[in-house]
Amino acid sequence: MSEYVIDDREMPRFRVNREAMVSPEVFAKERDNIFEHSWLYVGHETELKKKNDFRTRTVAGRPLIFARDSKNAIRVWINSCPHRGAMLCRERQGNARFMTCFYHGWSFSTSGDMVSMPDDAAYGADFARPDLAAPAKVDSYRGFVFVSFDPDIIDLRTYLAGAAEYLDLVCDQSESGMEVLDGTHEYSVKANWKLLVENSFDGYHAVSTHQRYFEMVLAARGALDPGALAESRAIDLGNGHAVIAGAPATEGLFGRPLSTEGASERDARFAHFRELYGDGWVNRMQGNRNLVIFPNLVVIDLVMGVLIRKIDPLAADYMEVTAWELAPPEEGSELRKQRLDNFLTFWGPGGLASPDDVEALESCQVGYGGRRELGWSDISRGMNKSAASSTDELQMRTWWRRWNELVTGEVLPPEEQDELGEVFTAQRRHSEAPPPAVSAR
Numbered sequence: 001m002s003e004y005v006i007d008d009r010e011m012p013r014f015r016v017n018r019e020a021m022v023s024p025e026v027f028a029k030e031r032d033n034i035f036e037h038s039w040l041y042v043g044h045e046t047e048l049k050k051k052n053d054f055r056t057r058t059v060a061g062r063p064l065i066f067a068r069d070s071k072n073a074i075r076v077w078i079n080s081c082p083h084r085g086a087m088l089c090r091e092r093q094g095n096a097r098f099m100t101c102f103y104h105g106w107s108f109s110t111s112g113d114m115v116s117m118p119d120d121a122a123y124g125a126d127f128a129r130p131d132l133a134a135p136a137k138v139d140s141y142r143g144f145v146f147v148s149f150d151p152d153i154i155d156l157r158t159y160l161a162g163a164a165e166y167l168d169l170v171c172d173q174s175e176s177g178m179e180v181l182d183g184t185h186e187y188s189v190k191a192n193w194k195l196l197v198e199n200s201f202d203g204y205h206a207v208s209t210h211q212r213y214f215e216m217v218l219a220a221r222g223a224l225d226p227g228a229l230a231e232s233r234a235i236d237l238g239n240g241h242a243v244i245a246g247a248p249a250t251e252g253l254f255g256r257p258l259s260t261e262g263a264s265e266r267d268a269r270f271a272h273f274r275e276l277y278g279d280g281w282v283n284r285m286q287g288n289r290n291l292v293i294f295p296n297l298v299v300i301d302l303v304m305g306v307l308i309r310k311i312d313p314l315a316a317d318y319m320e321v322t323a324w325e326l327a328p329p330e331e332g333s334e335l336r337k338q339r340l341d342n343f344l345t346f347w348g349p350g351g352l353a354s355p356d357d358v359e360a361l362e363s364c365q366v367g368y369g370g371r372r373e374l375g376w377s378d379i380s381r382g383m384n385k386s387a388a389s390s391t392d393e394l395q396m397r398t399w400w401r402r403w404n405e406l407v408t409g410e411v412l413p414p415e416e417q418d419e420l421g422e423v424f425t426a427q428r429r430h431s432e433a434p435p436p437a438v439s440a441r
Helices: 024-035 156-160 163-171 193-200 211-221 260-277 279-285 333-347 354-370 394-408
Strands: 005-008 013-017 040-044 053-059 062-068 074-078 093-095 098-100 107-109 114-116 137-141 144-148 185-189 232-238 241-246 288-293 297-302 305-315 318-327 376-378
Touching: 005 394, 013 394, 024 305, 024 394, 040 053, 040 062, 040 305, 074 137, 074 144, 137 156, 156 163, 163 232, 163 241, 163 279, 163 288, 163 297, 185 354, 193 288, 193 297, 193 305, 193 318, 193 354, 193 394, 211 333, 232 394, 241 394, 260 279, 260 333, 305 333, 318 333
Parallel strands: none
Antiparallel strands: 005 013, 013 376, 040 144, 053 062, 053 093, 062 074, 098 107, 107 114, 137 144, 185 318, 232 241, 241 288, 288 297, 297 305, 305 318
C-alpha cells in the first residue's frame, strides 16, 4: 500500500498524505519518475509565426529553445552551447537565422546545425563539430507542441488518450486554426504545484472562493434561474488526464454578457459550425471544459476565453505559472475585445479569480505546517456517486492515482461511472481526422 494515497472503496474515502506536498524527497521523486517520463507542453506553434522565430522556455528544469527553422519545421533544442554550456539564447523571444553563444562565439542555425566556431583550424580537420542537443522526443497535436525526455515513451496521440477529443473541441472553434494571442500571464505561487493542478479543475471551490466575481456577474446579468444552469460531469480520460465538462446552459454563470453585436457574431459562428460538424459536436463545443493533461498542462474553455496554463514546479513549496489566451484569428474586433475583457477579468493575475486562488493555495501550504497533527487531505467528494459532477472530485482522484502509480508503483483501478449521455459523447459529423499541425521535429 502507498504511504501517500489511501483509496478506500468500501467507505468510500480517498485521502492524500500532506507529506507529498512538502517533502523535498517526494519532489525529487516527481522530477525523476513523472517529469522524466511524461509528455510535457512546451508551446503552441502559432507563437512562431515566421521562419527563424524562437521563444525560450523552461520544461522539467531544462532551458529550451522553441523555434521554427528556415524550412518552416518546429524545432526544440536544449538552450546550452555544446562547448562549455552557456545559454545560446538569452532573449525570451526573437527572430534570428543563427544563434551565437556570447561566451566563445560558437554559432548554430535554427535547424540545430553548427555554422561556425572562431579559430576553427585550432580544432583539427578530424574534430567532430557538435550540433545542438534536443529532447528525446518532440511531437505536436493540433498545434500544441510537447516534448519528452524519455526515448521509450509511448507516442503523443496514445499518451493523450481521451484528452485529444477535448483539444479537438477547442481547436474546431476556428477553421483556420486557433492561435495564441500576444501577451503572457506570468506569476508565482508559494505552494506545491499539485495544489494548482487540483484547483484548475475544482468546481467545488468556485462560489465560495470567488464570491466577488459572482457578485459582479449577477449584478450584470440579474438573478439566474437555477434550472437554467448546465448539466456537468467529471470524466476520467485515461493516463491521468481528466476533465470537468458542462453542457450548454440557457444562462451563463461566467462572464459579463456580450453586447448585441458580439453575441450576434458568436451565434453566427456556431451556426456555421453546425453545418460543418453537426449539432451534437457543436452542442459540446458550446459547453465548457476544464481539462488537465497529466502532469502539468491545463486547458480551460469558458465563456471568458480559452486559457492555456503551464505549471512549473521549482521546489516542494514553490511554482511558477505561465498562461496564454487561445482564440480564433478570424473573429471580429468587437467579439475579440469582449473576449479579452472577460478573460482578463477572471484569469488575469490581477483579476477577480487568480488572486483568490493564489491566496487559497498559499494558505493550504501554510496549513501543512500542522501535518503531524492533521496529516491527510480528503478528496472523497462524489465518491459515493455513479455520475460525478463538476463539483465532485473524481477528476482529482484520477490524477492522483496516476501520480501514485508513477511515484510508488502502486496501481489503483479507476472508479466505475455511469455511461455519459449524448451531450458529452457526440462526435463530429465528418469522420475524417482533424487537419494536421505543422510537423514538429
